[in-house]
Amino acid sequence: AQRVTQPEKLLSVFKGAPVELKCNYSYSGSPELFWxxxxxxxxxxxLLRHISRESIKGFTADLNKGETSFHLKKPFAQEEDSAMYYCALSRGFGNEKLTFGTGTRLTIIP
Amino acid sequence: GAGVSQSPSNKVTEKGKDVELRCDPISGHTALYWYRQSLGQGLEFLIYFQGNSAPDKSGLPSDRFSAERTGGSVSTLTIQRTQQEDSAVYLCASSLAAAYNSPLHFGNGTRLTVT
Structure with a gap:
């Protein structure tokens, strides 16, 4: 069965500093990943999905199949980025449900 | 337009009672999902509907849980003989198509407290 792991429950970052929210997954096929x-x-x-290769609100995420990771990154944190972030996985075509991680609460320190 | 609507927003019930949670999806969305979020846990998948049928009920925790969807629209999640471990936020989401290809639109959730 597929699984999504977000190792950090809480993350605090100063405004203007880089942000990285970690996400690792376990699935042997070719998943679709989301934040x-x-x-x-x-x-x-x-927020964003791997298939779109997009950048939303300055955030990007790269799928690394070798490391089975889909970390969310932003070069310069803003106060409005404070929120709860969930990484999610779908097994792709033919599968309808998303499997979510436990989430990371990001706090931006002014 | 209106988003996904869930009612009630809060429900407090005594152990052993039955509860019904309602979800009104976005008009035209064929897929509907129920998730549960317990304290400190992620979103736990419960059931998925495509139209009125439920191809995936694999997440329902026990036979006390059931759900139905009528007219390809409103869905009701029923929990019979509630237990304290059923206390959680129950989230409903809908999407135009299957989740891998279409974003989920979530409701505000129903916070269920079993005393």
Missing amino acids: YVQYSRQRLQL
Whole structure:
């Protein structure tokens, strides 16, 4: 069965410093990976997905199949980045459900 | 337009009672998901609907849990004979198509407390 691991429950970073939220997965096939974010008093929402190769709000994530990782990065943290971040995996075509990690709460220190 | 709507937003019930949680997905979304978020845990998949059928019920924790979806729209998650370990936030999400290809849109959740 697939599994998503986010080793950091809490992460504090100073404003302007680089951010890296770690995500590792276990799945033998070719997964689709996602990052979802929940800002304070807002709904959980999609931040970015591997298949789109996009950068959203300055965040990027590269799928490293050798290390089975999909770490989320941003070069310069902003206060509005404070939120709960969840990494998620889908087994890809033919599979409908997302498997989520336990999440990392990111706090940006002004 | 309106997002995914869940009701009630909060529910406190006594152990042993039955509860029903409701989800109104975004109009036109064919896929509907139920997840559970317990304290300190990630999002635990419960069940997935495509239209009115549930191809994947693998996440339902026990036979006390059931869900249905009618008219390809509203879904109800029912928990019978609630136990304290059922206390959690129950999240509903909908998407245009399967999750790997279409983002999930989440509701605000129902916070269930079993006393």
